[in-house]
Amino acid sequence: MDDNLEQSIKRVMSDILNIPEEMITEDTASDNTEGWDSANHIQLVIALEEEFSISFDVKEFEALLSFADIYEMVQSKI
């Protein structure tokens, strides 16, 4: 795993979901994280696009459901 990328993604997730960076693991997902609701999910997508200057399709929005998903998706785009 690219440490930098990992840190950056965790930072964004921490900012949006309001959880400490240290608490974010590979398994952190929308179905097991309080505060990761649909509204925050949209904010997360926007924040990721902004942070990494990338663009997701609508299908991809729906697939960004865990840290692992996000890491894989972002890495494929940068």
Next chain:
Amino acid sequence: MRDSPMLNDDAMREGQLREAFATHVQSGNRDLAIQSARLLLKDFASAKTYRFIGKIARGDGALNLGLRPFRIALLSSFSIEFIQDALFAQGVANGLRVEFYQTGFNAFRQEILDSSSGLYQNPFDLAILAVEGDDWLPEAYSRYSLATVNHAILKENFKSEIAAMLGRFRANSRSPILIHDLAQPDHYLLGIADRSNEKGQGCLVGEVNDILHEVCRQFSDAYVLGYDALVSRIGRERWYDQRMKHYAKFPLSQDAVGALAREFMRYCRALLGLSRKCLVLDLDNTLWGGVVGEDGLEGIQLGPTYPGSAFVEFQQNILGLHSRGVILAVASKNNPQDVDEVFAQQSSMVLQRADFSAFEVRWNAKGESLKRIANQLNIGLEHIVFVDDNPAECEHVRMLLPMVTVIQLPSKPEQYSKALFDDGWFDTLSVSAEDIRRSALYGQRAQAEALRETSTDLEGFYRDLEMTVTFSPVNEKNLSRAAQLTQKTNQFNVTTHRHTEGDIAGRMHDPAWTLAAVSVKDRFGDNGIIGLIMACLVDKELAIETFLLSCRVIGRTVETAMLAYLCEAASSRGASSLLGKITPTQKNAPARDLYQRHGFNKESVDEAGTSVWRLDCEYSKIEIPKWFKFFND
């Protein structure tokens, strides 16, 4: 690339601004905090920045900041809550702590029409009704069906609906309401044929917007936000995000979010009396290209070709602001006479001296000039927008006077107008005849006060100039200059007789004529020959045929010295009176009270307006003012 030097500079600057904002909030420095927020949003607007400002401004440290609470009720046909972060951050940048009452998705009709709705139970300062055109009138925005649309009925229904909603709203709330107008459809059903067809969608939307305006006018404090114009300005393609529209029921892009939040602020400022009132301008590389003190009158750029044409346009836009009531002032580090010369002689100048209610052209710090201007005009510094091209000057003002709104001009003059207009600092909700009159009043009042204040300082001012005035006979060496002066001088010229070198040469050796070329040196340098006297002795009268002064030396009593010289000349030739004429022209206003000011008696006025004046030299001899050193060559 992530590591390019330019990106790193930006990142560093963003980091500095963030740190500054956090520090100022912590220290309770309200104006500096607001300023930092504004700078952050200007150059680094992003969802991340909105969240950052939001977190800090909502934190414990922000309680002492004195942000003004402002409650906004958001009503919409889409998920407008996604604009809250941007709107809160923009609020902070305007000294506001925005609180939201967010109505349910697409529940705007119910919330407004139901008197017992949550909307009316929660007091708010402003309601915003943001409904997309195709949510108001789906039939008008139909993607496939034009035939079933009866425009007259559609418009009637819309009118009734808006009137009913506003009526119910007004019955239940005194707060102002801001309603988006309808944006043009993305694509016209009829394609390029739409606009030429009166059944087209383009026409219909325009007519519906007219109805919206008409109905809003019937209710107090109901305002229309020019949404279609805003969308056009940013660009329809940039405005909408089709993915978000489908996924989140939020059709706006991040660019749109930023622009819309800024636009909302224009209305909030106007509602709260936070509109700016005065525009203070630098001169060099602001109103014209170049530096007049270095490049000279001929060297500055202002005229029909680039970059002069961009500066002309900028001046026109400034004049436009002035015409709707914005007060103009100048704060420039320059020699006053250099500046006067531009205003008097640069024919491409759009702005005139008289457009400015305060004119601080001096070498002291700009912060000082701004304070003087605020004082003189009796307005608060927080009502001033300061515009300058020089980053150092801007920074100086930002630090010294953080309540002043500083606009640092971009590097290219064709971008100046956008920098000035983008935020709509001077917007008011309506422009009254009073606003338009007020600006003129400020100018007159300021001039009267200035005269009162400085009348005791005038003498000191003249002394400070350390002027030497020299009167020389007109001869072959200065003949050309003398003739040129008669041809070019328009303002301080009592008779505006134009002469050739030949005319004047003829008089040079004629004993009846008294000719004098007037030169003035002062502390700043030698102005050379800047005045001309030509007077003819007839019997016991010395009749002044030409009496002129270059605009460079107007307002320094040089004309008094010249009249004193004429008095001497008169008595040495046995003349007992001086006779002068004033022929009014479009340009010689500064000269028209010359003789009156110096104790001449008006003898007659003809139909053309030419007046004749007489001075008895023995009784009313004019003395040369004591602050001059003078020489007779």
